[in-house]
Amino acid sequence: MATPLLVPALLLLAAAIALVVAGLLQAREANPLVEQRLEQFGARQEFEGEGSAGRASNVLAQQLDRAVQGRSFAERLRTDLARADLRLTVGEYLLIRAASVSIGFLVGFVLGRGPTRPFMGLLMGILVAMLGWLAPQWYVAWRARRRLRAFVNQLGDTITLMANSLRAGYSLLQTIELVSRESPSPMRDEFQRVVREVGFGIPTQEALQHLLRRIPSEDLDLLITAMNIQHEVGGNLAQILDIIGETIRERVRIQGEIRVLTAQQTLSGYIISGLPIALAVFLFILNPDYMASLFTFPWIILPILGFVSMIIGFIMMRRIVSIEV
Structure with missing residues (x-):
């Protein structure tokens, strides 16, 4: 049929x-x-x-x-x-x-x-x-x-490059252009967009806000806020960038250590959540009639409740191993 x-x-x-x-x-x-x-x-x-x-x-x-x-x-x-x-x-x-x-x-x-x-x-x-x-x-x-993770990992070195170029006498726009040439991707790609926007008349602060919309990172927000404040009231931006860069590098290091320490629990969550589904698919391929009996009323309630319980358990495990720095 x-x-x-x-x-x-x-x-x-x-x-x-x-x-x-x-x-x-x-x-x-x-x-x-x-x-x-x-x-x-x-x-x-x-x-x-x-x-x-x-x-x-x-x-x-x-x-x-x-x-x-x-x-x-x-x-x-x-x-x-x-x-x-x-x-x-x-x-x-x-x-x-x-x-x-x-x-x-x-x-x-x-x-x-x-x-x-x-x-x-x-x-x-x-x-x-x-x-x-x-x-x-x-x-x-x-x-x-x-x-986003790759961008944040490159941000500490990028800030150091910006601070050194400012000490060498570069302007802020020249510093951004230097980053767009010398940094690896994705840092290079994003700062190239900033340079193009500024080149077509968009203010630097607005172009940086566009960058923040594309890369929603607290570390980048801290950098852009410092640059905007320096633009409004002045100050030694190179020294500020040194402090921010050290803070971001330390945060990235701590986040890396946390990922290493919680890797086993994270992998366990994926395995425990995916194992029942993989087993159900395997049994369905071997004996479809046997598994089909679960999808008849009232037994269909069992796989539905089991699937919902697996989702709740997976979310709870993710919340446990998610540590904010």
């Missing part, structure tokens, strides 16, 4: 994969030499709109961009994509999420279908589709956290 449905399902799967590939191709860099030349003459818009002009060649992506323009969730998505350094428009990102949902539903439907369990395929498809909808969001959040 499920054979007539399998052919259109596979066709939909192929279409979904094509959408994913198209979205990923749109996310790739254009010619770096061309972009470098263009950036000499024109700065991009504020980071929320970065990559949106001329890159959404897909008609459907353009229509989605126009449909969600001005919406609050679209602004949040632009911010998240910028923080993750993904050159995607909101429309392209939504297309990728829709494709992942389609693939997840079809995979769950094919794995769960059977002549004796007509609704099991639909249920598994919905569950896997939910994971497909959340997977791109998890990836963007993970990439943003990794980039």
Whole structure:
């Protein structure tokens, strides 16, 4: 009975994969030499709109961009994509999420279908589709956290470089430009954006606030606050930066020690939370009829309560090992 449905399902799967590939191709860099030349003459818009002009060649992506323009969730998505350094428009990102949902539903439907369990395929498809909808969001959040951690780890050395350049007689803008040339990525990328914004007439303080919006870090906030205060009332900025740099380096060192000491507990939380799910999937592959009996009323209450309890336990373990410095 499920054979007539399998052919259109596979066709939909192929279409979904094509959408994913198209979205990923749109996310790739254009010619770096061309972009470098263009950036000499024109700065991009504020980071929320970065990559949106001329890159959404897909008609459907353009229509989605126009449909969600001005919406609050679209602004949040632009911010998240910028923080993750993904050159995607909101429309392209939504297309990728829709494709992942389609693939997840079809995979769950094919794995769960059977002549004796007509609704099991639909249920598994919905569950896997939910994971497909959340997977791109998890990836963007993970990439943003990794980039933020790398930026904070480089911030201490960057502040030392800024302090030394100020002592050598450089102005603040020349110091920022030096950082944009000499620092590794992602520090170099973010300060290059600051230099481009200042070059097109945006005040330095406003450009630094844009930087803080892209990199929501308390350490960076401390640095920018000190620079703004020095701009208003004056003072020895190099000496202030030395103190701030030492504080940030010490904080990064302590955070590293805490991550080492709590690594075992963090890994245990992931293993304990993921082991029941992996075991359930393994048993479902070996004997689908045996596991299908759990998804009938009233026994379906057991996996639901178990899943909710696992989520609560995982959150509690994360809170225990999360130590603020």
